[in-house]
Amino acid sequence: MSDDWAKLRDQFVMGGVQKGRQAMPEKACGKCEHFRQHSASAAGDGHCAVIVENELNKVVFDNTDASQCSQYKEIDRIRTDTSEFMWDPTFRPQRQIEEK
Amino acid sequence: MGGPKMSAVEMRSIEEIEKSGQWWWWAEQKRSKRLDYLRKAVWKKGAKGSGYQPGVKVDLERPILYTQAFQANEHDPLIIRHAKALAHVWDNITIFIQDHAQIMGYLGSRPHTIVWHPEILFLLNEDLYNDRTVIPEPEERSLRIIREICDYWNPQTAGTKMFSKLPPEEIVKLMTGAIGWGLPIHRIGYCTKQWDYMFRLGFEGIIAEIDAKMAEAEERIYRRVPEPEDYEYYKKLDIWKAMKITLEAAVRWARRYSRLARIIAENFETDPQRKQELERIAETCWKVPARPPEHLWESLQFDHFVQILTRYEACDGAWPARPDYWHGPFYDKDVNQDKVLTKEEALDLTGEFLIRCYEVGWFWLMLARDTLQGITGTWVWTLGGVNEDGTDACNDMTDCLLEAARLVRVANPTFAFRYHPQVRMQTLRNVFECIRQGLGYPSMRNDPILIANAMHWHRHPLKEARRWVHQACMSPCPDTKWGCQPFRMANATIIAAKAMEYALFDGFDQVLQMQFGPHTGDASKFESFEELYQAWYTQIKWMMDTLTKVTGAGRYNSSELDPRPFLSAIYERCVDLGVDSAHPSERGNSWITFFAWMETGDSLAAVKKLVFDERKYTMAQLIEALRNNWEGYEEMRMDFVRAPKWGNDDDYVDQIHVRCHNDVAAHSWEIKDPTGNPWPPLPENIAAYVTNATKVWALPNGRRLGDTLYDGGCSPGAGLDKKGPTAVLRSVAKIDHIGAVRATLLNQRLNPTQLAGEKGFQIWHSYIKTWADLGIDHVQFNMVDNETLKAAQKEPEKYPELIVRIAGYSAHFIDLNKKTQDTIIARNVQSLGS
Numbered sequence: 001m002s003d004d005w006a007k008l009r010d011q012f013v014m015g016g017v018q019k020g021r022q023a024m025p026e027k028a029c030g031k032c033e034h035f036r037q038h039s040a041s042a043a044g045d046g047h048c049a050v051i052v053e054n055e056l057n058k059v060v061f062d063n064t065d066a067s068q069c070s071q072y073k074e075i076d077r078i079r080t081d082t083s084e085f086m087w088d089p090t091f092r093p094q095r096q097i098e099e100k
Numbered sequence: 101m102g103g104p105k106m107s108a109v110e111m112r113s114i115e116e117i118e119k120s121g122q123w124w125w126w127a128e129q130k131r132s133k134r135l136d137y138l139r140k141a142v143w144k145k146g147a148k149g150s151g152y153q154p155g156v157k158v159d160l161e162r163p164i165l166y167t168q169a170f171q172a173n174e175h176d177p178l179i180i181r182h183a184k185a186l187a188h189v190w191d192n193i194t195i196f197i198q199d200h201a202q203i204m205g206y207l208g209s210r211p212h213t214i215v216w217h218p219e220i221l222f223l224l225n226e227d228l229y230n231d232r233t234v235i236p237e238p239e240e241r242s243l244r245i246i247r248e249i250c251d252y253w254n255p256q257t258a259g260t261k262m263f264s265k266l267p268p269e270e271i272v273k274l275m276t277g278a279i280g281w282g283l284p285i286h287r288i289g290y291c292t293k294q295w296d297y298m299f300r301l302g303f304e305g306i307i308a309e310i311d312a313k314m315a316e317a318e319e320r321i322y323r324r325v326p327e328p329e330d331y332e333y334y335k336k337l338d339i340w341k342a343m344k345i346t347l348e349a350a351v352r353w354a355r356r357y358s359r360l361a362r363i364i365a366e367n368f369e370t371d372p373q374r375k376q377e378l379e380r381i382a383e384t385c386w387k388v389p390a391r392p393p394e395h396l397w398e399s400l401q402f403d404h405f406v407q408i409l410t411r412y413e414a415c416d417g418a419w420p421a422r423p424d425y426w427h428g429p430f431y432d433k434d435v436n437q438d439k440v441l442t443k444e445e446a447l448d449l450t451g452e453f454l455i456r457c458y459e460v461g462w463f464w465l466m467l468a469r470d471t472l473q474g475i476t477g478t479w480v481w482t483l484g485g486v487n488e489d490g491t492d493a494c495n496d497m498t499d500c501l502l503e504a505a506r507l508v509r510v511a512n513p514t515f516a517f518r519y520h521p522q523v524r525m526q527t528l529r530n531v532f533e534c535i536r537q538g539l540g541y542p543s544m545r546n547d548p549i550l551i552a553n554a555m556h557w558h559r560h561p562l563k564e565a566r567r568w569v570h571q572a573c574m575s576p577c578p579d580t581k582w583g584c585q586p587f588r589m590a591n592a593t594i595i596a597a598k599a600m601e602y603a604l605f606d607g608f609d610q611v612l613q614m615q616f617g618p619h620t621g622d623a624s625k626f627e628s629f630e631e632l633y634q635a636w637y638t639q640i641k642w643m644m645d646t647l648t649k650v651t652g653a654g655r656y657n658s659s660e661l662d663p664r665p666f667l668s669a670i671y672e673r674c675v676d677l678g679v680d681s682a683h684p685s686e687r688g689n690s691w692i693t694f695f696a697w698m699e700t701g702d703s704l705a706a707v708k709k710l711v712f713d714e715r716k717y718t719m720a721q722l723i724e725a726l727r728n729n730w731e732g733y734e735e736m737r738m739d740f741v742r743a744p745k746w747g748n749d750d751d752y753v754d755q756i757h758v759r760c761h762n763d764v765a766a767h768s769w770e771i772k773d774p775t776g777n778p779w780p781p782l783p784e785n786i787a788a789y790v791t792n793a794t795k796v797w798a799l800p801n802g803r804r805l806g807d808t809l810y811d812g813g814c815s816p817g818a819g820l821d822k823k824g825p826t827a828v829l830r831s832v833a834k835i836d837h838i839g840a841v842r843a844t845l846l847n848q849r850l851n852p853t854q855l856a857g858e859k860g861f862q863i864w865h866s867y868i869k870t871w872a873d874l875g876i877d878h879v880q881f882n883m884v885d886n887e888t889l890k891a892a893q894k895e896p897e898k899y900p901e902l903i904v905r906i907a908g909y910s911a912h913f914i915d916l917n918k919k920t921q922d923t924i925i926a927r928n929v930q931s932l933g934s
Contacts (some may be wrong), residue, residue: 004268013263016222019139021229021247039277039795040467040803042150043226047276049613057614059272081235082151082466084917087277087794089566093150093466095230 004056012059016045019061024096030062031097033075033089037062042082042093062094075100105717121536121852121888124509124901131507132444134200135451139508140200143212145461146511150470152214157236158228158463159213163249163410164542165189171252177874179680182219183342186413186666189347195356197364202377202449203401203456203783204357205408208863214461217415220250220287221259222785224465226249234463258662263656270650274591278612278795279598281467281695281788282590282649284654286662286682289587290418291477291573292409292579294688295426297672298406299399302349302391309675310340310347317678336678343669350409350666351390358385396430396446398451403427406670408460412656413666415462417590418572419479419513422579423453430498430792436496443500449612450504458510471788472523473920474911475512478786482569484527485518485547490566492520494527502530506537509737509901514910516570517542518550519872523777532861534851535881540905543880546837546872553838553877557780558583558688573908574784574843574878575814577689577737581672585689586681591777592651595788597696599640600703601797603632604726607639610797611805618642620712624720629712632719633704633759641767644692648771648779651690655774658682689776691842692768694807696792697783698746701757702801702817706743708756722800729805741802747816749827754834761840783813785907790920810924811907813845813878818926825867825930833874841877847928849882880905881923889913 023065026060030044037046044062050071051057066072077090085091112132117126128136144153169188173181194209208215214234218225228246254260262285263271274280282288301309317333317340320326326333358381365378384401393399394743403423410416426540434441441449446908461476472478483501487493505515517531531542554565554576564583568576577585599617601610607617615723620635659680668674679687679792710716717736725733744753761781768778789809798804801817810817814832825848871879882905892899895913904913904924913921 005272009263009266009268012275013222013260015224017260021226035809036276039276039281039779039791040283040465040551041223041227041277042230042466044230045223046276047614051613057612063418080232082147082231083149084662084919085149087470087791089794093230093232095232 008056008059012045015059015061016043018061019044022063024063025065025067027066027069027072028062029060029064029066030092030094031074031078032069033061034064034071036061037091038086039087044094062092063096085092107480111524112783113183121538123506124899127507127901130221131346131451132448133604135448135507138198138452138455139201141211142455142459143461144912145214146475146911146914147458147464147469147473147917148915149473150466152231153915154236155212156234156461157213158216158234158235158246160216160242161193161208161209162189162215163218164245165192167249167252170219177338179338179665180345182663183345183665189412190349190353190409195360197357197360197378198680201452202381203404203452204361204381205354205401205405205456206409207408207460207462211459215412216463217287219257220285220413220415221283221465221785222250222254223259224258224463225254227465228463230493231463231626236438249808253568253897255357258287259283261661262654262657264660266650266653270646273616273646274650276612277467278609278616279595279643280591281471281593283465283596284589284591284650285412286587286654286658286664288417289414289589289668290420291416291587292569292577292584293406294572294581294584294671295403296579297391297581298670299392299402299426300879303389304349304391306525306669306675307344308787309345310344310669313675313678314340335676339663339665339668339678339680340675342663342665343675346413346666347669350405353409354385354389354405358382361385390923393430396427396434397428397449399430400449401596404453404456405458405828410667410670410864411460411462413664415464417468419457420479420482420569420571420572420577420579421481421513422483422485422569423481424495424498424501425485425493428495428683431497431500432495437675447500447504447507450480450500451508454504454508454510456511457513470791471786472909473787473917474915475909477512478573478909479513480516480543480570480573480909481513483515483517483542483600484520485568486520486566488563488566491525492522492524494524498527499530502534502542504526505534505539505541509903511911511915512909514540515542516545518545518547519703519868520547521783521872528862528865532864535864535883536855536860536883538852539552540880540882543905544868544871546875546877549837549875549877550843553842554578555637557839557842558777558931560687570573571689573786574845575689575691575782576843582687583689584671584673585686586667586671586674588690589651590693591646591654592690593693593695594643594647595696595792595795596640596643596694596783597699597792597799599636599643600700600799602639603636603737604723604800605797610727611795625722626719629708630706636700637705637763640764644764644767644779645771648692648773652774655682655684673889684774686775688773688777690773690775690777691782692779694783694813695785695788697795697799698810698815698817699799699803701753701760702745703762703799705745705753705756706740706800706802709743709752710739726798726800730802737802740800743801745801745817745820747821747828747831748823749830752830758834760907761835764834765840778913780842782842782844783844785809785811785813786909787906787920790923808919811923812847813843813907815847818923819928821928825932826870829874829876830932832876837875837877843877846876846879847882847905847927848879848928851929851931852883852885854931855883867932882927885929892923893918
């Protein structure tokens with residue numbers, strides 16, 4: 001199990017280093033209602049709340065490609081106003097995501 | 101009919117404005133024209149919600165210069181590379197002198213800019229790229245530069261290196277934001293400064309000490325065959341060299357201001373008075389921080405330079421200071437004895453000193469921006485208290501600072517006042533006047549209790565314990581050679597209410613849908629209150645262990661991975677030992693901040709009463725209702741809301757709270773920080789009671805997911821204290837404020853009408869005496885009525901300087917988002933003496 005956590009940590013650190021500014025796919029984790037944004041930053045890091053048996057939840061980024069995901073469910077409302085919404089589940093501060 | 105029209109406010113007399121309680125207009129009329137200009141010219145650097153204010157832009161000069169030098173010196177040891185990078189910034193960054201200013205030093209190259217430190221954390225860098233408000237024009241060009249800087253730094257930021265070294269499970273869980281707050285990084289901390297060292301020697305004196313140390317080291321390792329213990333000097337030499345590079349560069353940076361002031365005075369300034377001011381600025385900035393200060397204007401300038409310099413190096417999130425204690429002797433000499441400054445001039449300079457602090461800002465992670473909305477950091481300055489010999493430490497500088505605060509009405513810094521029975525009355529009246537005028541500060545700290553507390557937890561000797569300052573919002577720390585904690589990492593901060601959630605759901609996080617805490621059993625099958633309590637205790641101990649493990653590892657590894665040469669150079673301990681500031685060789689002053697703490701006792705009491713005592717509901721029913729976030733269970737929820745609540749002097753619930761406090765305090769002794777000291781709990785909330793509302797699932801106190809949490813550390817829930825202020829104090833006094841907590845925060849709202857005039861002071865003073873006698877360590881007040889707050893929500897432009905107390909800091913009301921504003925309005929207004 002500790003290896004799994006180490007993998008998650010590396011995914012998260014390396015993802016934060018490399019993925020933050022890549023293009024936003026049409027179907028992206030950040031547009032899905034299962035996306036749980038991490039609270040540290042607006043870097044787009046989060047994880048997927050869908051539980052797969054015997055596995056830890058995956059670390060994903062707002063711009064992770066979700067086109068192959070069977071659980072993808074597009075969020076109805078997206079808010080981007082950083083002056084008002086603090087960790088509202090519909091809040092997506094990332095530059096690449098538009099208000100909806 | 102020509103000429104400017106007077107506004108309705110300008111036409112009213114000062115007395116009329118006073119009577120209306122609109123103190124922000126009063127301040128505008130009372131302060132000098134110079135101060136008024138400086139106050140209005142200042143840019144707000146705090147966030148609203150989590151977004152920066154319009155017009156504030158990130159400064160790209162500092163990251164570009166820092167990166168250039170860091171790249172150019174890649175073969176140097178890490179600490180020397182950082183030192184040279186800082187020196188390159190200080191030698192080259194654009195400096196300016198604002199009209200009418202007398203105190204120099206700015207963090208950034210222009211007044212509206214905030215500094216970005218790309219070497220700290222990859223997430224911060226990506227956060228900046230994503231920010232829609234602070235990228236300077238032209239945006240495309242700025243984004244290109246930002247991308248280049250990110251690409252260089254992201255693989256080697258302090259965070260990248262540190263996270264790869266920390267315990268994997270714990271760091272991933274911390275970074276989700278579910279159980280904790282803050283980051284285990286040396287460059288994001290709360291740094292208590294050691295002023296006696298700096299003021300005694302000046303930077304040139306410290307450099308002389310470093311030179312002597314280096315000469316001795318070279319003697320031992322270069323000029324003879326070293327003894328085994330001498331090999332440590334190789335490492336120490338690099339550290340001393342780096343310290344010296346930064347101290348010399350800091351002196352050069354200050355002297356750039358000196359030269360600029362001289363150039364303006366000699367070549368451009370036509371106003372003789374301003375010319376004279378500029379000449380004095382030139383002399384002052386030449387002298388300090390190189391040499392010890394001798395006048396008030398020099399000591400204030402020295403102080404401000406050091407604060408700015410440390411923030412060029414890193415994000416010092418707090419501003420531990422005791423300005424009356426350290427600047428008081430200079431005030432006394434200049435104003436009372438030598439009469440080289442008038443009282444009015446000293447007041448004016450002090451007002452500017454506060455404004456200069458208020459304007460400091462940097463680009464900060466979203467997690468900090470939203471939980472500290474309205475301000476940049478928890479800059480709580482300590483006033484009053486006692487001297488090392490136990491006599492009253494209040495002086496004329498204390499009064500001057502309190503008076504200046506009422507004139508400039510900034511939200512940062514705020515003050516906390518160390519109250520003790522011998523405090524001089526004129527100062528106490530001044531304290532009250534600040535509170536009455538709605539500043540929300542000073543908060544009141546019970547000095548004898550906190551001195552005893554510092555001795556209890558960290559074994560500070562009495563004399564040093566009496567030197568304590570606030571290391572952040574609340575925690576006392578001596579500013580002495582061995583007592584000074586060089587930094588405190590904020591990530592020893594737990595969202596305590598999650599332990600209750602985990603106890604009810606077998607360690608499963610309902611919000612994140614992840615197994616977080618340990619398995620403590622299916623709570624729907626618990627047959628006694630004790631089973632639930634023990635499940636909760638297991639969960640909270642796990643949270644304390646998890647976060648302190650990460651913090652300890654962060655502290656231990658920082659000397660190697662993330663050294664801070666300038667911060668190290670201003671600590672006598674570090675210079676003496678040749679160690680980086682992160683080296684855990686001080687006496688220690690750790691604590692764990694408990695956000696969202698008081699929900700626990702109220703939740704446990706509600707379950708005890710309704711499930712186990714009265715048997716009105718079963719545990720299975722409760723878990724089902726909670727799993728559904730109380731939806732479809734409103735009648736049942738109201739029963740849980742009506743169950744006994746903290747703050748009403750009701751032993752049924754209060755004793756459960758006391759037990760929780762004592763048990764976490766007991767566990768504090770079982771876990772040790774790298775200095776070998778315990779991790780005492782410190783419940784408080786800043787604005788996290790709002791931001792965590794969507795992270796904590798429904799609880800048995802009747803709270804639903806999304807409802808704001810309780811706002812203090814020992815405050816009752818908003819509107820749940822039904823029996824008046826004395827009952828609140830009696831409940832709070834049941835906690836052991838020496839042995840059970842490092843400190844704990846009590847918010848109270850008072851009625852401004854009731855506290856008008858001399859009678860108002862007497863009523864408040866009597867309340868404070870009761871509070872002190874009961875042994876409570878903290879209380880802070882909001883004294884603004886709901887009518888004013890609602891009017892400010894409606895027409896914010898009319899209330900620019902209306903201040904409120906959040907929880908551990910103050911902010912301008914209009915700089916808060918609506919959700920947070922509403923929580924202030926919802927707090928009960930207490931009538932004293934009733």
